[in-house]
Amino acid sequence: MKLDERHLIQLAAVVKTGGVTEGAALLGLVQPAVSRTLSMLERRVGEPLFVKGRRPLQPTPLGLSLAEHGLAMLAASRKASDLVESFKVGKSGVVRVGGTPFFMDALIARLCAEFQTSHPDVRIDQSYGYFADLRAALRADQIDLAICPIDILDEGSGLEFQQILPGRNVVACRVTHPLLLKRRPQPSHLLDYPWIAPPPGSPLLADLRALLLSLGATEIKIRYTGGSLMSVINYLKSADALTVMPHSVVFAQRKEKTITALPVTIPHPERALAILKRADAPRAPAVDQFAEFVRLGFQDLRHLIKRHEESVIWGL
Amino acid sequence: MKLDERHLIQLAAVVKTGGVTEGAALLGLVQPAVSRTLSMLERRVGEPLFVKGRRPLQPTPLGLSLAEHGLAMLAASRKASDLVESFKVGKSGVVRVGGTPFFMDALIARLCAEFQTSHPDVRIDQSYGYFADLRAALRADQIDLAICPIDILDEGSGLEFQQILPGRNVVACRVTHPLLLKRRPQPSHLLDYPWIAPPPGSPLLADLRALLLSLGATEIKIRYTGGSLMSVINYLKSADALTVMPHSVVFAQRKEKTITALPVTIPHPERALAILKRADAPRAPAVDQFAEFVRLGFQDLRHLIKRHEESVIWGL
DNA sequence: ATCCAGTATAACGCATCGTTATGAAGTTAG
DNA sequence: CTAACTTCATAACGATGCGTTATACTGGAT
Numbered sequence: 033m034k035l036d037e038r039h040l041i042q043l044a045a046v047v048k049t050g051g052v053t054e055g056a057a058l059l060g061l062v063q064p065a066v067s068r069t070l071s072m073l074e075r076r077v078g079e080p081l082f083v084k085g086r087r088p089l090q091p092t093p094l095g096l097s098l099a100e101h102g103l104a105m106l107a108a109s110r111k112a113s114d115l116v117e118s119f120k121v122g123k124s125g126v127v128r129v130g131g132t133p134f135f136m137d138a139l140i141a142r143l144c145a146e147f148q149t150s151h152p153d154v155r156i157d158q159s160y161g162y163f164a165d166l167r168a169a170l171r172a173d174q175i176d177l178a179i180c181p182i183d184i185l186d187e188g189s190g191l192e193f194q195q196i197l198p199g200r201n202v203v204a205c206r207v208t209h210p211l212l213l214k215r216r217p218q219p220s221h222l223l224d225y226p227w228i229a230p231p232p233g234s235p236l237l238a239d240l241r242a243l244l245l246s247l248g249a250t251e252i253k254i255r256y257t258g259g260s261l262m263s264v265i266n267y268l269k270s271a272d273a274l275t276v277m278p279h280s281v282v283f284a285q286r287k288e289k290t291i292t293a294l295p296v297t298i299p300h301p302e303r304a305l306a307i308l309k310r311a312d313a314p315r316a317p318a319v320d321q322f323a324e325f326v327r328l329g330f331q332d333l334r335h336l337i338k339r340h341e342e343s344v345i346w347g348l
Numbered sequence: 349m350k351l352d353e354r355h356l357i358q359l360a361a362v363v364k365t366g367g368v369t370e371g372a373a374l375l376g377l378v379q380p381a382v383s384r385t386l387s388m389l390e391r392r393v394g395e396p397l398f399v400k401g402r403r404p405l406q407p408t409p410l411g412l413s414l415a416e417h418g419l420a421m422l423a424a425s426r427k428a429s430d431l432v433e434s435f436k437v438g439k440s441g442v443v444r445v446g447g448t449p450f451f452m453d454a455l456i457a458r459l460c461a462e463f464q465t466s467h468p469d470v471r472i473d474q475s476y477g478y479f480a481d482l483r484a485a486l487r488a489d490q491i492d493l494a495i496c497p498i499d500i501l502d503e504g505s506g507l508e509f510q511q512i513l514p515g516r517n518v519v520a521c522r523v524t525h526p527l528l529l530k531r532r533p534q535p536s537h538l539l540d541y542p543w544i545a546p547p548p549g550s551p552l553l554a555d556l557r558a559l560l561l562s563l564g565a566t567e568i569k570i571r572y573t574g575g576s577l578m579s580v581i582n583y584l585k586s587a588d589a590l591t592v593m594p595h596s597v598v599f600a601q602r603k604e605k606t607i608t609a610l611p612v613t614i615p616h617p618e619r620a621l622a623i624l625k626r627a628d629a630p631r632a633p634a635v636d637q638f639a640e641f642v643r644l645g646f647q648d649l650r651h652l653i654k655r656h657e658e659s660v661i662w663g664l
Numbered sequence: 665a666t667c668c669a670g671t672a673t674a675a676c677g678c679a680t681c682g683t684t685a686t687g688a689a690g691t692t693a694g
Numbered sequence: 695c696t697a698a699c700t701t702c703a704t705a706a707c708g709a710t711g712c713g714t715t716a717t718a719c720t721g722g723a724t
Contacts (some may be wrong), residue, residue, distance in 0.1 A: 033432045034376075037353045037425050038681095052702060065682050067703055072680090079433050080630055083489060089702085093442040093471075094435050094632070105421045109353050112417040116393050119410050126409040155409075173399060210450045289586040314396055316410065354712095368671060381713050389709090405671090484680055 035098075039073045041068050045135065045307060047091050077154070092326040103313035122317035124153040129322070130169055131179035133160045135305065138281040140179060140326070144344055149324045154318045162233050167191065168179050168312050176319040178308040179326070181235055183301050183333030192311040194323070196330040197280055197337065199303030200346060202293035204266050204277040209296055219247055219296065228264055228275035239300045240276040246299065265291060280305065283333075283340050293344050305330075353421055355389045356516050358382050359397065360418030363407050366505040381446075402640055407523060438633035440469040445638070446485055447495035449476045449547060451621065453577040454497060454597040456642070463641045470634045478549050483507065486626050492635040494624040495642070497551055497594070499617050510629040510639070512646040513596055513653065515619030518609035518661060520583050527610055535612065542571035544580055544591035555616045556592040562615065596621065599649075599656045609660050623644075 046055030046066060056066040074081050081095030091099060118124040131140060136158060144156045161169060166178035170191060181199035203222065211217050211225070223244070229252075230236030256267055264275060269290050284295045307323050309315060320323050356440060362371030362382060372382040390397050397411030405480050407415060434440040452474060460472045475491060482494035486507060497515035519538065527533050527541070539560070544553030545568075560568050572583055580591060585606050598609045625631060 033429050033436075035423060035425065035428055036434065036680095037357065040425070040428055041353065055698090062683065063682095063702075064704080068681090071703075077436075079432075079435060079632070090630075094432070097431055097435075097440075098428050101424040101431070105353060106423070106426040108355070108417040109351065112349050112351055112356055112414055115413055115417070116351065116395075116410070119395060119413075120349075120393075124413075202669085307542040316395070316408075352711095378714065379671070384712090387672075388724085419711095580666080662669090 033075070035073070035076070040098060040102035041071050041109070042102070042345045043073060043095065044099045044106050047068065047096065047099035048103065050088050052089065084289045098328065109308070113157055119151060120317055122319075122321035123151055124156070125316045125317070125318035126155045126157060127177065127319050127322045128157040128159070128175040128220060129177040129179060130159040130161050130166045130175040131180075132162060132234065132278075134236070134261045134264075134281045135181075135278055136160065136285040142284075142325055143329050145255075146329070147322055150188060151318065151321065154322070156322070159231065162235070166308065170308060173310075173313065177323055179305070180308070181303040181305050182308070183303055185301070191308050192310055193296065193306040193308045194327055195304040195306045196327055197305040197334065199305045200279045200341065201236060201276050201298050201300060202279045202282060203243075203274055203296050204268065204282050204291050205272070205274050205300065207289055207292050209272055209294075211273075212245050212292070217265070217294065217296070222274060222294075222296065223247055223249055223253070226273045227253055228259075228273050229254045229257035230264075230276055231258075231260075235300070235303070236276045239298050242300065243276070243298050268333065278305070279341055279345070282335060282344075283337050286340065295343065349393070351389070351392070355385050356414060356418035357422045357425070358385045358418070359389060359411065360415045360422050362386065362405065363412065363415035364419065365402050368405065389505065434469060436633055438470070438635075438637035439467055441632045441634035442471045442473060443632070443635050443638045444473040444475070444491040444615040445495060446475040446477050446482045446491040448497065448550065449592075450477060450552070450577045450580075450597050451495065451497075451594055452476065454594075454600040459642055459645050462645070463638055467634065467637065470638070472638070478551070482624065488658060489626075492625070493639055494632060495621070496624070497619040497621050498624070499619055501617070502563045506627055507624050509619040509624045510643055511622045512643055513576050513619045513621040513650065516595045517552060517614050517616060518595045518598060518655065519559075519590055519612045519614065520584065520598050520609050521588070521590050523605055523608050525588055525590075528608070533610065533612070538590060538610075538612065539563055539565055539569070540605050542587065542589045543569055544575075544583060544589050545573035546580075546592055547569045547576075548572075551619070552592045552594070553614070554591065555614050558612050558616065559592070585622075594621070595657055595661070596653055598655050598660070602656065611661050613661065 042055065042059060042061070044054055045058045049055045049058055052067050052070070053063045056063045058064070066344050070081065077094070079094050080097065083090045083092060093127075115124060129140070138166070141158070143227045148154060148156070159169070159175060161178075161180075161181060163180050166175070166180055170178055179196075182193065205211065211221055214221070227240070227244075230240060241252065256272060259267065265285065267273060268275065274294070276298065277293075279293065282291060285291050307326060309319075309323065326343070358371065358375060358377070361374045362368055365371045365374055368383050368386070369379045372379045375382070380464060386397065393410070394412075395410050396408050397414065399406045399408060418441060445456070457474070460474070464470060464472070477494075477496075479496050482491070482496055483602060485491045486494055495512075498509065521527065527537060530537070543556065543560075546556060557568065571589060575583065577597070581601065583589060584591065590610070592614065593609075595609065598607060601607050622623070623642060625635075625639065
């Protein structure tokens with residue numbers, strides 16, 4: 033006995049409202065259509081669904097039971113419609129965002145939480161990676177957005193990107209670090225302290241290498257490595273170690289007053305922190321809304337970060 | 349955004365099975381039909397439901413969410429179909445059965461339980477009444493079956509009835525009643541004991557009146573009334589009282605060895621215990637199955653009851 | 665590079681849907 | 695008890711969309 037789902041929904045509407053006319057109105061239909069549907073349904077089922085010659089309409093037990101199932105379908109249909117609506121305006125869906133570990137931990141996680149106060153039904157899947165991985169993941173449609181530093185020269189092939197911050201890296205240390213006491217620290221002093229190596233594969237590590245080698249270090253003295261941002265900060269808090277970090281990460285920690293940056297410039301290619309998307313692929317509206325939210329969030333922070341950089345690094 | 353429920357079900361089938369062809373097969377359809385449905389759905393929703401250029405087919409988050417709702421509908425549809433099937437063979441539904449109180453309590457309740465060992469999804473709504481009420485209830489479609497004694501002469505108008513037992517009433521008492529010790533009890537002795545009046549409106553009460561008046565009692569000595577069968581039996585157990593009961597009820601209690609019947613014949617019109625149905629109205633299959641179950645149950649009991657009657661009342 | 669399985673597209677017949685118009689039945693009020 | 699009203703059932707019609715077969719296409723495997 034195969035039953036048309038639409039018929040059951042109409043039955044449910046009629047039983048729920050207690051009348052063919054009202055039931056039809058509930059579904060945006062007209063009475064004769066529903067009336068005919070009920071006749072058909074009754075004929076196909078072969079059993080009466082309503083007791084005849086009674087007004088108001090009274091369903092038989094079978095009619096009532098079938099109507100319950102119809103109601104389940106009606107509810108599911110309504111939910112599906114609502115889902116589509118909210119998806120199309122970016123109020124539901126999934127945002128898969130990948131990015132460089134320190135930056136995600138320090139800045140993006142917080143933004144995710146803020147985003148979801150206005151978009152509670154959007155799920156965010158975060159993952160970590162560096163530019164090459166992220167680009168590949170974007171191309172393979174494993175993530176919707178990447179947030180990472182890119183060399184200004186790189187023109188993404190088929191990738192669209194929006195700059196959100198300058199991508200400057202700095203030398204980070206705890207606020208009580210002895211080097212901060214010197215009026216004019218010599219770059220060579222940097223070699224007197226232990227170093228934390230940023231994650232392998234990161235631009236941070238490359239910059240660290242370049243920096244130390246430029247100072248004449250024949251060999252890099254690494255005392256700690258492998259930890260994510262929280263580990264690195266906790267390590268820094270308890271030792272006079274140094275490491276390389278995006279300036280924005282140091283900025284994000286300013287309120288804690290535990291770490292800061294040395295007034296030292298690391299020579300590295302000009303970079304920008306950017307949001308990368310695939311240019312061609314269609315994106316879920318929630319993805320665009322999230323990207324825009326992030327962009328605006330950093331727009332607000334931009335001058336603060338700029339000021340912080342000037343005061344800390346350049347000592348202005 | 350109004351979505352066709354059938355489309356969502358097809359989407360669910362495709363996502364569930366992981367392929368258009370298999371999904372179509374699951375629904376008893378053909379691949380191009382489902383393929384077209386998906387295209388339409390995608391166009392109407394305005395968002396991709398599957399990631400393009402991937403095999404095996406991989407749904408987008410939106411597609412997956414919609415498919416879940418479709419799955420709910422598919423499940424409801426399946427359940428509805430099953431419900432109709434089981435209803436049509438009498439394996440589900442509701443049986444509303446009314447009957448005379450003592451007979452229902454003593455014999456029918458047990459049969460209801462037995463019936464449901466083979467028909468667990470059939471609900472039984474029991475109610476009490478006497479012939480006139482029951483007939484009215486049948487006509488008003490408030491009950492599906494009535495089980496009660498009817499005068500053999502009464503030809504039900506528009507009612508179909510099947511006799512299941514002879515409807516003889518007897519004088520009941522406890523097994524230790526003194527009258528049982530007399531070899532040949534005089535009818536007048538009946539007036540020496542207190543009586544329990546059966547429920548008002550019952551044939552039992554009418555028979556009691558007729559019996560006592562025929563014995564010359566100017567006034568009937570009632571000491572207890574108003575109780576249902578369980579009360580009456582418990583009263584009888586504790587006193588040398590007498591009352592009128594259907595013989596079949598006494599029979600049903602034989603195993604308890606607490607009450608029995610006096611070898612006294614009550615003069616009353618010939619009656620039969622019968623199952624009454626409306627002849628015209630369509631009945632749920634479960635109703636017919638239950639009626640048949642009751643009929644067969646009493647067919648098995650008939651000769652036992654007959655033997656019991658002969659031995660107890662006639663002392664054969 | 666070729667084959668194969670699975671998917672999209674096309675064209676057609678038909679069931680059924682939704683519509684308006686109208687008749688029938690049940691309910692309520694006087 | 696009749697009259698008026700409401701509600702449901704039926705009829706006819708145009709149109710949408712379904713399911714079907716046939717066929718072209720695309721991604722993945724050998």
